[in-house]
Amino acid sequence: MSARALDDARTRSLDDAVREANVLVTTGAGGVGKTTAAAALGVAAARAGRRTLVLTIDPARRLAQAMGLDGLTDEPHRVDLDADASGQEATGELWAMMLDMQTTFDRLIDRHATSPQNAAAIKSNRIYRTLSSTLSGTQEYMAMERLHELHDTGEWDLLVVDTPPTRSALDFLDAPNRMTSFLEGRLLRLLLKPGVAAGRGVGRMVGASATAFMRVAGRVTGMELLQDLADFFRDFEGMYEGFKERADEVLALLRDPDSRFVVVTSPEPPPLREARFFLERLEQEGLHAAGVVVNRVQPEMPRDPSAASLRRAAEKLDDGDDPAEPATASALRLLSDVRNLATRQRRDVAAALYSVEPSVLVEVPLLGRDVHDVDGLEEIATTLTTTR
Numbered sequence: 542m543s544a545r546a547l548d549d550a551r552t553r554s555l556d557d558a559v560r561e562a563n564v565l566v567t568t569g570a571g572g573v574g575k576t577t578a579a580a581a582l583g584v585a586a587a588r589a590g591r592r593t594l595v596l597t598i599d600p601a602r603r604l605a606q607a608m609g610l611d612g613l614t615d616e617p618h619r620v621d622l623d624a625d626a627s628g629q630e631a632t633g634e635l636w637a638m639m640l641d642m643q644t645t646f647d648r649l650i651d652r653h654a655t656s657p658q659n660a661a662a663i664k665s666n667r668i669y670r671t672l673s674s675t676l677s678g679t680q681e682y683m684a685m686e687r688l689h690e691l692h693d694t695g696e697w698d699l700l701v702v703d704t705p706p707t708r709s710a711l712d713f714l715d716a717p718n719r720m721t722s723f724l725e726g727r728l729l730r731l732l733l734k735p736g737v738a739a740g741r742g743v744g745r746m747v748g749a750s751a752t753a754f755m756r757v758a759g760r761v762t763g764m765e766l767l768q769d770l771a772d773f774f775r776d777f778e779g780m781y782e783g784f785k786e787r788a789d790e791v792l793a794l795l796r797d798p799d800s801r802f803v804v805v806t807s808p809e810p811p812p813l814r815e816a817r818f819f820l821e822r823l824e825q826e827g828l829h830a831a832g833v834v835v836n837r838v839q840p841e842m843p844r845d846p847s848a849a850s851l852r853r854a855a856e857k858l859d860d861g862d863d864p865a866e867p868a869t870a871s872a873l874r875l876l877s878d879v880r881n882l883a884t885r886q887r888r889d890v891a892a893a894l895y896s897v898e899p900s901v902l903v904e905v906p907l908l909g910r911d912v913h914d915v916d917g918l919e920e921i922a923t924t925l926t927t928t929r
């Protein structure tokens with residue numbers, strides 16, 4: 542992306558996305574601020590008059606408390622918003638909920654089981670209970686499944702979906718496929734013949750499932766394990782089609798132009814690289830990016846004096862003999878470092894996003910505190926939706 546295109550992207554905000562989209566998915570590397578951004582986008586949308594639901598995953602405890610989500614609840618819960626700084630009441634509504642994976646998975650079983658007895662048998666199967674909570678990709682898939690359910694109710698103008706802290710943000714897009722191939726039983730059958738699996742080098746997916754499988758094997762012993770496994774395959778027979786259709790529907794919903802991805806990153810090179818890969822991947826998959834949020838950015842400072850001249854001034858002070866001067870010299874050095882950091886971050890952002898062209902690039906400054914209350918979210922919401 543040229544410097545010009547990047548500057549253009551910087552002049553736009555996520556305001557359009559907040560007003561127009563029906564689904565916003567925040568995604569990005571671990572710890573960059575996905576949950577915070579999802580909650581802040583929810584606040585912005587409620588302020589813009591929309592009935593909004595934020596589906597969070599593992600929010601930090603204090604943020605969960607601030608949003609009234611401290612007890613694990615799988616149902617939407619209304620969040621009160623005060624009048625904003627100018628005394629304006631929110632014209633829309635903010636609701637929030639926390640994803641409960643097991644409940645969502647169980648409901649999915651209820652929906653696709655051939656009979657209530659069949660559903661009950663699966664839900665009490667130990668293989669199912671362990672795999673449904675440990676298989677890699679399950680959390681991502683369940684978030685998508687819950688999104689589908691909530692979208693079907695037609696009750697919401699906007700659903701904002703947070704994504705789990707995956708090793709790689711890309712795992713998230715693979716989750717529906719991974720889940721269906723697991724359900725088709727291919728993986729488990731392969732795992733029952735470990736030599737075959739290793740010989741064919743089926744890759745990371747098998748590695749992750751094998752770990753989950755070994756965990757099950759460690760908890761349930763011998764014959765019991767074999768019995769549960771046999772039951773599991775018998776009970777799942779006939780459900781694969783339903784799951785597969787459902788996964789296809791989820792992907793279709795995500796491909797809708799009113800579903801958009803907000804790619805969150807910090808200004809450090811590794812998360813930025815992931816953001817770039819993710820943007821490329823969205824394009825390949827025909828999915829829509831709302832824009833990039835670079836979170837926790839060191840705010841830019843006036844050009845003068847430069848970092849180098851601050852450092853020179855500090856050196857001069859070091860040479861003097863006034864006892865107050867070392868403190869002043871340290872302050873100047875610190876300012877010089879902060880300025881260098883601000884410059885480096887902008888350079889890294891430009892370098893990482895060179896090949897992709899996000900239409901919107903919003904920088905959120907590093908706040909002096911964690912974002913764990915509605916006031917903090919309001920502050921971020923304003924930054925996300927204000928054009929420069």
Ligand SMILES: Nc1ncnc2c1ncn2[C@@H]1O[C@H](COP(=O)(O)OP(=O)(O)OP(=O)(O)O)[C@@H](O)[C@H]1O
Binds near residue numbers: 572905906
């Ligand atoms: N702009 C900011 N300034 C200061 N602190 C921030 C900012 N944005 C987020 N934080 C803090 O950073 C921490 C991580 O944020 P958050 O939980 O949103 O990240 P995440 O991407 O959802 O993490 P995970 O991948 O673990 O789910 C939180 O404590 C949050 O309050």
Ligand SMILES: [Mg+2]
Binds near residue numbers: 575577598706
């Ligand atoms: Mg999170």
